[in-house]
Amino acid sequence: MAQREHWGSKIGFIFATAGSAIGLGSLWRFPYVTGENGGGAFVLLYLIFTFLIAIPVFIGELIMGRKAQKSAVQAYSNLSNQSEKWRLVGWFNILTSFLILSYYSVVSGWTVNYTLMSLTQFTEGKTNEEIRQVFDILASSGDICVFWHFIFMLLTVGVVYGGIRKGIEYWSKILTPALLAILIFLFIYACFLPGFGKAVEFIFYPDFSKLTTKGVLEALGMSFFTLSVGIGIILTYGSYLKSDDDIPKTGLIIGAMSLMVSILASLTIFPIVFSFGLSPEEGPGLVFKTLPVLFNQLTGTLVISTVFFVLFLFATLTSAISLLEVLVANLMEVFSWNRKKAVVVSGAATFVMGIPSALAGSGTLFGDWSKMYGKDFFGTIDTLTGSWMMPMGGLLIAIFVGWRLGKVVIIEEFCKGTKLRALLPIWLFLLRYVAPIAVFIVVLQKSGIKI
Numbered sequence: 146m147a148q149r150e151h152w153g154s155k156i157g158f159i160f161a162t163a164g165s166a167i168g169l170g171s172l173w174r175f176p177y178v179t180g181e182n183g184g185g186a187f188v189l190l191y192l193i194f195t196f197l198i199a200i201p202v203f204i205g206e207l208i209m210g211r212k213a214q215k216s217a218v219q220a221y222s223n224l225s226n227q228s229e230k231w232r233l234v235g236w237f238n239i240l241t242s243f244l245i246l247s248y249y250s251v252v253s254g255w256t257v258n259y260t261l262m263s264l265t266q267f268t269e270g271k272t273n274e275e276i277r278q279v280f281d282i283l284a285s286s287g288d289i290c291v292f293w294h295f296i297f298m299l300l301t302v303g304v305v306y307g308g309i310r311k312g313i314e315y316w317s318k319i320l321t322p323a324l325l326a327i328l329i330f331l332f333i334y335a336c337f338l339p340g341f342g343k344a345v346e347f348i349f350y351p352d353f354s355k356l357t358t359k360g361v362l363e364a365l366g367m368s369f370f371t372l373s374v375g376i377g378i379i380l381t382y383g384s385y386l387k388s389d390d391d392i393p394k395t396g397l398i399i400g401a402m403s404l405m406v407s408i409l410a411s412l413t414i415f416p417i418v419f420s421f422g423l424s425p426e427e428g429p430g431l432v433f434k435t436l437p438v439l440f441n442q443l444t445g446t447l448v449i450s451t452v453f454f455v456l457f458l459f460a461t462l463t464s465a466i467s468l469l470e471v472l473v474a475n476l477m478e479v480f481s482w483n484r485k486k487a488v489v490v491s492g493a494a495t496f497v498m499g500i501p502s503a504l505a506g507s508g509t510l511f512g513d514w515s516k517m518y519g520k521d522f523f524g525t526i527d528t529l530t531g532s533w534m535m536p537m538g539g540l541l542i543a544i545f546v547g548w549r550l551g552k553v554v555i556i557e558e559f560c561k562g563t564k565l566r567a568l569l570p571i572w573l574f575l576l577r578y579v580a581p582i583a584v585f586i587v588v589l590q591k592s593g594i595k596i
């Protein structure tokens with residue numbers, strides 16, 4: 146059997162994992178969901194959930210992957226003495242990644258579209274309202290959305306086809322630092338806008354009266370989503386780790402980076418919202434509608450706008466790569482396929498699955514969907530995966546690592562290569578008790594069962 150590929154360097158692994166974590170979740174989903182949920186209190190909960198639940202589970206996932214040296218399905222199976230039930234959890238992870246990638250690619254396709262529109266200076270001569278309407282036109286043009294969704298999937302397939310070192314690691318080492326640099330540059334710009342103070346208040350002042358039970362579940366889902374945790378991605382990346390890599394430190398670094406990017410993105414977007422009298426509750430179009438309005442006011446629109454959307458594209462690409470890699474790695478292991486076959490089959494299947502999401506805004510497919518589900522197809526998949534499937538997956542990982550894997554194994558894996566041994570008891574407590582109980586309570590509440 147071919148030897149399992151491993152990361153070429155520690156920094157390559159950090160950038161690849163940070164690249165998976167930092168993406169649409171921080172730059173697109175976090176700001177708009179924060180806007181819909183009233184700001185500060187939601188952000189505070191998100192911070193708490195990230196530290197107390199998502200990061201401990203993240204560390205658990207890395208441990209599980211490194212121990213098994215396999216991807217989700219085989220990892221669950223091998224580490225549980227071939228239990229069929231746990232193996233199914235691996236498949237559940239794959240299904241979640243598949244569904245997320247299908248709609249993630251649609252949003253990423255919008256990003257490709259905006260990058261090119263920036264180059265053609267689409268905001269020139271338009272009023273603010275007209276600039277905002279461009280997004281509605283895009284979202285309701287089914288054919289254009291499908292086209293960009295296709296192009297984006299091609300890009301993703303191209304990188305994943307290259308494998309771990311030459312594909313994922315190589316590109317992440319370039320794209321992730323570039324993304325951070327561009328974001329900081331834009332944030333500095335936003336600091337000088339008149340709405341900056343109001344934005345800071347909106348994001349940091351917790352008004353709990355604005356928080357609903359739905360918001361609590363969303364905050365939990367968001368902490369999982371932005372860290373890519375709970376669906377076997379981090380597990381797969383962990384399986385490419387060597388035995389002396391420092392897992393706890395990696396967990397903390399990536400957690401802090403993803404938090405920082407979410408907050409920075411919001412501190413860039415909300416000043417614009419408030420400076421131009423826009424509404425924070427704009428929904429999925431928030432970033433695409435507000436930022437071009439700002440760019441249009443600045444000198445150098447073409448450059449700034451293009452740079453920003455390229456950043457956005459990098460961020461989504463490194464995340465999409467990780468989502469596709471989970472499908473590919475599992476298919477290779479379970480069916481002994483070669484990389485090429487696994488990449489083509491999973492890329493094509495994801496493209497097809499994404500078509501109804503791409504057509505959601507135009508109403509050309511499943512036109513009456515929202516009358517039944519309250520959200521269009523795209524929104525349904527977004528909520529189903531982000532608010533339900535990821536927390537459930539995270540809960541199962543916490544239970545598996547915390548209770549099934551055996552204390553000896555996890556203590557050994559936690560301590561190998563780290564100086565942070567003192568954190569072990571805290572981590573164990575969070576993983577074994579706090580994470581499962583908190584996820585369980587939040588999910589129950591949302592199901593309408595009040596305790």
Ligand code: PHE
Nearest residue numbers: 166168169170171370371373
């Ligand atoms: N963490 C990614 C982001 O913030 C999204 C993602 C979710 C990526 C799940 C992989 C898996 O955009």
